[in-house]
Amino acid sequence: MPPERREPGPGGIGGGRSRLGGTGRRAALITAAVAVLGACSGSGPQSALTPEGPIARQIDDLWDLVFVLAVIVFVLVMAVFAVSIFRFRERKHDTREPRQIHGNTPLEISWTVLPAVLLAVLAVPTVRGIFEVRAAAEGPDVIQVNVTGHQWWWEFEFPDMVSDDGRTLVTANELHIPAGVKVQLNMTSRDVIHSFWVPPLNGKRDVVPGRISQLVLEADAEVADKDFGFGPGIIPGQCAEFCGLAHADMRLRVFVQSPADFEAWAAAQLEPVPIPTEGAAAAGYETFNSTCTTCHRAVVADADGAVTTLGAERTLEVDGVTFLDQFGPDLTHFGGRSTLGAAILENSEEHLADWIDNPSDLKPMAPLRNDLEAGKVLGMPSYGIDAEQIAQLVEMLEAWQ
Numbered sequence: 001m002p003p004e005r006r007e008p009g010p011g012g013i014g015g016g017r018s019r020l021g022g023t024g025r026r027a028a029l030i031t032a033a034v035a036v037l038g039a040c041s042g043s044g045p046q047s048a049l050t051p052e053g054p055i056a057r058q059i060d061d062l063w064d065l066v067f068v069l070a071v072i073v074f075v076l077v078m079a080v081f082a083v084s085i086f087r088f089r090e091r092k093h094d095t096r097e098p099r100q101i102h103g104n105t106p107l108e109i110s111w112t113v114l115p116a117v118l119l120a121v122l123a124v125p126t127v128r129g130i131f132e133v134r135a136a137a138e139g140p141d142v143i144q145v146n147v148t149g150h151q152w153w154w155e156f157e158f159p160d161m162v163s164d165d166g167r168t169l170v171t172a173n174e175l176h177i178p179a180g181v182k183v184q185l186n187m188t189s190r191d192v193i194h195s196f197w198v199p200p201l202n203g204k205r206d207v208v209p210g211r212i213s214q215l216v217l218e219a220d221a222e223v224a225d226k227d228f229g230f231g232p233g234i235i236p237g238q239c240a241e242f243c244g245l246a247h248a249d250m251r252l253r254v255f256v257q258s259p260a261d262f263e264a265w266a267a268a269q270l271e272p273v274p275i276p277t278e279g280a281a282a283a284g285y286e287t288f289n290s291t292c293t294t295c296h297r298a299v300v301a302d303a304d305g306a307v308t309t310l311g312a313e314r315t316l317e318v319d320g321v322t323f324l325d326q327f328g329p330d331l332t333h334f335g336g337r338s339t340l341g342a343a344i345l346e347n348s349e350e351h352l353a354d355w356i357d358n359p360s361d362l363k364p365m366a367p368l369r370n371d372l373e374a375g376k377v378l379g380m381p382s383y384g385i386d387a388e389q390i391a392q393l394v395e396m397l398e399a400w401q
């Protein structure tokens with residue numbers, strides 16, 4: 001009995017004129033063009049494919065290897081596929097039934113064994129890479145940084161950089177590191193799971209409440225002078241784990257500096273800032289003390305050099321390590337930072353005034369749900385401060401370089 005042959009229906013596969021009308025075809029074309037042209041955009045500053053340090057380079061090299069092998073497999077399989085489609089296509093007037101084949105042992109063995117061998121070969125550098133990339137940094141030169149993830153900003157403390165009077169170096173959202181040196185991040189979260197990611201320096205690592213996760217950053221020596229579009233040595237990064245309302249605005253910047261510049265930066269950060277004694281800034285200081293230090297910390301010195309730390313020092317303990325757990329970013333040297341609101345805005349007087357007026361206008365936050373007693377902070381509230389007081393605060397904060 002001759003096998004039943006089905007005529008291709010209209011619009012079915014091989015149906016000659018497809019149902020894709022002009023619009024559908026145009027949409028398909030545009031989609032394809034966007035996908036293809038997207039590849040021409042060059043790599044942005046947050047690309048893992050442009051590594052700027054040895055650890056990221058190792059990840060990228062592995063990616064290259066997998067990519068090349070995958071392309072070879074893809075091309076081979078597609079070539080066989082295309083040949084089969086062409087050679088065994090349906091021909092007009094040829095209604096013979098094709099030869100029916102059941103099983104081909106050599107073929108089946110080879111398409112089982114070859115991929116297995118390929119995967120085994122790839123497993124060697126992959127597994128080795130996982131261990132090497134995860135390894136904690138060791139040695140006397142390693143710089144330790146304790147990182148606390150907050151909804152929606154980053155708190156950094158350098159536990160080994162201590163002032164004469166015993167204060168550690170504390171900052172937020174902008175992490176300075178020396179080029180060519182391993183920096184060990186010990187990270188935890190005070191609320192939900194975040195993920196620390198600076199693609200050109202290492203892979204991403206989840207930042208989990210109640211746990212310490214580690215990540216080593218290392219930048220090449222020449223990165224300190226390289227400009228990625230934000231100034232020399234400045235590399236953007238961001239939270240890579242959805243963590244609520246302002247997740248997309250939980251960014252950070254890494255400032256890669258020459259070791260000498262880094263030392264100078266660290267020394268300056270450990271210095272207190274002066275308590276303003278006259279003019280608008282002095283009035284700003286009053287407001288700061290009455291309204292802002294509930295959440296923000298600042299290390300100040302009076303004219304005689306007596307140092308005070310404003311704001312409650314809140315900490316949190318994880319596996320024997322003490323992490324900072326302030327309600328808001330440390331503002332001691334805020335004027336010297338280049339960004340505002342977890343690296344979402346340039347730090348300018350206008351932006352700062354707008355921020356103090358109503359932070360939620362600039363960043364989606366939920367301060368109405370704050371419950372400080374329960375330790376819950378979901379953003380900075382608007383305090384209805386008048387324009388003059390805002391100007392005073394701006395003057396004071398921007399002078400705190």
Ligand SMILES: [Cu+2]
Nearest residue numbers: 194239243250
């Ligand atoms: Cu986050």
